[in-house]
Amino acid sequence: MYKLICIDMDGTLLNDEKKISIKNHQAIKEAYKRGVKVVVCTGRLYTSAFYYSHLLEVKTPVIASNGAVIKEKDNNKTIYRASLGIENCYKILEVCKKYNFYAHFNTEDTIFTEKIIHSSQSYAKINESMPKEMQIKIEVIEDWDSIFEKYSEEIVKCIVIDEEGEKISKAKRELAEISSLEVVSSFERNFEVMSSGVSKGRAAEILAKYYDFSPSEVICIGDNENDLSMIKYAGLGVAMGNAIPIVKSQADYITATNNDDGVAEVIEKFVLI
Secondary structure, eight states: OOOEEEEOTBTTTBOTTSOBOHHHHHHHHHHHHTTOEEEEBOSSOHHHHHHHHHHTTOOOOEEEGGGTEEEOTTTOOEEEEOOOOHHHHHHHHHHHHHTTOOOEEEOSSEEEESSOOTHHHHHHHHHTTSOGGGOOEEEEOSOHHHHHHHHTTTOOEEEEEOSOHHHHHHHHHHHHTSTTEEEEOSSTTEEEEEETTOOHHHHHHHHHHHTTOOGGGEEEEEOSGGGHHHHHHSSEEEEOTTSOHHHHHHOSEEOOOGGGTHHHHHHHHHTOO
């Protein structure tokens, strides 16, 4: 019997309109009623992940920032957090400057950037329809030294997006050679950097142990490279129909796409039986 389901958000739980379908919502609620822990597991900041988990009407923890943060929603208790640390922040910034990227350093609720572009621009747009307490704070800064000094233990991830895929690939390879960093992508024109050892798979493992569940009792569902680690960890690793080829090749099961209620299909087939 499966007791924990970790679900990626973008490209998985959310359709292309960035909404949770009625069918997905109903299946998740039914699984939760039967005692299954249903956990949002995303690269997004905790505040954004919390909002979507809240919409699901489940009282389970949230995994955010690609596994760098695991928190209980009800009491705000931190189960796990891995900050980048000041030295890693400077290492990432050096590579970003080399390639003229606008780095976005994230805490649980704040983005620090030199320019509102790409992900910060997206969050700024999302903020327009969010209640104030659910909005992501965006701070345009000029002095990284003071930010790193003040927030080095709160910064958990850096994300970079650029139109030039070749530059992204080169910088990503360069950062991946630094042993103190973990580097993944959530789509082809970005990379996301966390502290070494941080991944969605590691977070799923930590949460399973927190509840005393074995890997065989865990389902993980995702679509992109940053989901690979949890799909490999899970007793049932599921790739979305819209997943990239490597994710499909590593999965135990391939479900429908994010626009065709793929999450609901998995829950109905393997949990609601």
